[in-house]
Amino acid sequence: MPNRPVLILGLTLALASCVGDGGRGHAGTPDDPFVIGMSQANLGEPWRVQMDADVRAAAEAHANLRVIFKDAQNNSLTQRAQVEELVEQGVDLIIISPKEAAPLTGPVAAAYRAGIPVIVLDREVQGDEYTTFIGADNVRIGREAGRWIREALGGKGKIVELKGLMTSTPGQDRNQGFLEGLDPAANPGLEVVFSGEMEWLEPNARTEMESALATHDPIDVVYAHNDPGAHGAWLAARAAGREEEMLFVGIDALPHEGQQYVAQGILDATFLYPTGGAEAIDLALRILAGEQVPKRITLGTRIFTAENVARGGDPIE
């Protein structure tokens, strides 16, 4: 029979160490590890699930780190509350992948002013009251895809573009970069013959692709703004018996998605949209060690094709 007062005292102490800022300033040893709060905008998108997985995998390699994961379920106010909670809990550093800039600028700035370093991932906040921003460049990734397609076609061919949500910045950037890389002005043989909006969704991509197949023969390349879109296009082409006629190029290259499609011979190329999860943990360790870090880090991409997918793709710097 355990001694009740001791038990209560123990519970109270345990509780006390969880709340308030009693925990701030951990030593960063395996016994007293640094605590990092990770606030994710939502875990509905596979890419964001991957981001959390990358953070977790990178952190597990360091015994002196502990990460608290929070999912804001695509609600800015929930995410704001979570940032405030993390400050209250006295974490040593916050990593946030914000849902949107305006409502989260204030909470991030407040945490930063309270002396907690903040790493902002993927989407930006306004102003400069954060420690560092890590993000990928969709224009650049689109440009690489465009260049790869131009070279694969030898400057001549008919292209179908299946666009993401064009009211979103990634959709606009992947379109703009693609056209820059393809450069149809200097390569008059290259022609985007069909351009449909599939809003990142595979069933919509399949529908759009069926329309493209009905109105254009032959088609040389399908460029989709994400891998599920390219996969949907491939399904449509296969149903029409025309999947061998054209190349399929996607973006994102998630390990369980785009990379698998390439390994299975469905996609001919996909370009990584990096999550920055591993880089964030690297940077967090440097910040916690007192190092100065750059205010802004732009991640490169990687290309995955049939020949290099087994070894993890090749970087494009």
Add this chain to the structure above:
Amino acid sequence: MNRGVSSRLRRFLATPFARALLALLLMVGLGIAFNADGAFFRWSVHRDMLRQVSVYGILACGMTVVIVSAGIDLSVSSVLALSAVTFATLTLPMGWGATTAILAVLAAGAALGSLSGFLVARMRIQPFIVTLAMMVFARGLAKVVSGGKKVTNYVLAPDGSSQVVDLPRVFELIDSRVLGGNLSIVTVVFLACVALTWVVLERLRVGRHIYAVGGNAEAARLSGVPVGRTLVAAYALSGLFAAVAGICQAAQETQGDPETGMGYELDAIAMVVIGGTPLTGGKGSVTLTLVGVLTIGYLQKILSLNAAPEATRLMLTGVIIVCAVLFQRGRK
């Protein structure tokens, strides 16, 4: 003689079915006018339209039954997603046979539908609220079943290693075509659902009860209709069809995606309403819904063939829904 024919024709033209048909014909006319360099004249385009609209159409069949009972079922899209991930999970990582997996998924869909029906009939909660709750709940359950990820043929073994397994034949079977490649299996499934719904509503006693309950639940009760059981049956049928749609969706996507089908319930409702089944209940039929499904299907296909921008598509769809309903109401 001549007058007899013309008056019969006039009477036919005043029926909701004739009006729905006329709207569909107008849509086909639009397709002929904007034929995208002759693409509209190829059967493959119509075949693809039918494939594409089938999943929505299957949902619309169940929706018709529920709407005739003066209810609504907002949960169909989530039950679809839950069924898709359950089907993919059972057949891919768990390696169940196709038949058992399909039966299990159909049973689960019907059970969730029955639960909604029970809450509507016995607990007297409004259908909108019940099925809204079911919509949220089933979406959550879909995420639990799938572990928050798409369930694909890329399977993680218990020891953490991963492998690509062959996609079960049932996936390809459902996503294949018959009649010399001229009709998709999912369209056949859709037409079978229409036929089943027609039999239930027009030929079975429960169908008559559904119309009676939808027309006036109190009067139906007083004349001895088992209102509770009838409502449970209506929602169970809707859940069953949502499960059928989920299996078709998984087969066509070659995966179970917990996020799939978002917003499909609204498309299904629009198809029912455009067909001419009023939301007030007690009236309407699945043949009307079939015409409504085709009308929306052609609209989407024509816009897609002509690569109309997304904004135009949304606005046109809104305008056409209102026009179709006004057209339906034109004359009593």
